[in-house]
Amino acid sequence: GQQLNQSPQSMFIQEGEDVSMNCTSSSIFNTWLWYKQDPGEGPVLLIALYKAGELTSNGRLTAQFGITRKDSFLNISASIPSDVGIYFCAGRHTGTASKLTFGTGTRLQVTL
Amino acid sequence: NAGVTQTPKFRVLKTGQSMTLLCAQDMNHEYMYWYRQDPGMGLRLIHYSVGEGTTAKGEVPDGYNVSRLKKQNFLLGLESAAPSQTSVYFCASSTGQGYGYTFGSGTRLTVV
Numbered sequence: 311g312q313q314l315n316q317s318p319q320s321m322f323i324q325e326g327e328d329v330s331m332n333c334t335s336s337s338i339f340n341t342w343l344w345y346k347q348d349p350g351e352g353p354v355l356l357i358a359l360y361k362a363g364e365l366t367s368n369g370r371l372t373a374q375f376g377i378t379r380k381d382s383f384l385n386i387s388a389s390i391p392s393d394v395g396i397y398f399c400a401g402r403h404t405g406t407a408s409k410l411t412f413g414t415g416t417r418l419q420v421t422l
Numbered sequence: 423n424a425g426v427t428q429t430p431k432f433r434v435l436k437t438g439q440s441m442t443l444l445c446a447q448d449m450n451h452e453y454m455y456w457y458r459q460d461p462g463m464g465l466r467l468i469h470y471s472v473g474e475g476t477t478a479k480g481e482v483p484d485g486y487n488v489s490r491l492k493k494q495n496f497l498l499g500l501e502s503a504a505p506s507q508t509s510v511y512f513c514a515s516s517t518g519q520g521y522g523y524t525f526g527s528g529t530r531l532t533v534v
Contacts, residue, residue: 316464319462345522351528352526352527352528353512355522355523408453408518409467409480412466
């Protein structure tokens, strides 16, 4: 089955730095979503994108739906220790019973 | 609001044993899903349901069965557990209207 290519696999950054990660697919999606997973918990939705070119923010997080509809980007500004976790992108095709295809995740670690 | 509740949270099985993972949601969502999460693999869809009494295969259905007898519950069964089924299992639900999923907190299963 298809999986999304997500990069980087892991990041080790200092508090206050900005973070960028991206997700690419070989096929077109009509929805892109970004989730965060804390240790021992299920993923929690951060941002949802529904239109090519769309740029959406949620606090210090900003995500974009790529123009080609085959990629998406997530930026975190001024990282803080609680940003630690695994970030997943997910894409949805039209008419697929709302099934999501997930990326392999980006593990973010933040040091003081 | 409980959201999506998974039981049990942890389980150790011997090869060949059977068990059922329970998922319950109180949001009146039509769609429910079972995913497994393995290191470096992201989340992969096992089975899903688009409504009470319906089930369908996902990306990795072999060795699993599911039932959705009631709208709020989605059960995942392992008839004869194998070490390859050692994983973290997540249940999720959605309205199916293009929004993201709500995930449970996961079941960590080890098959020895």
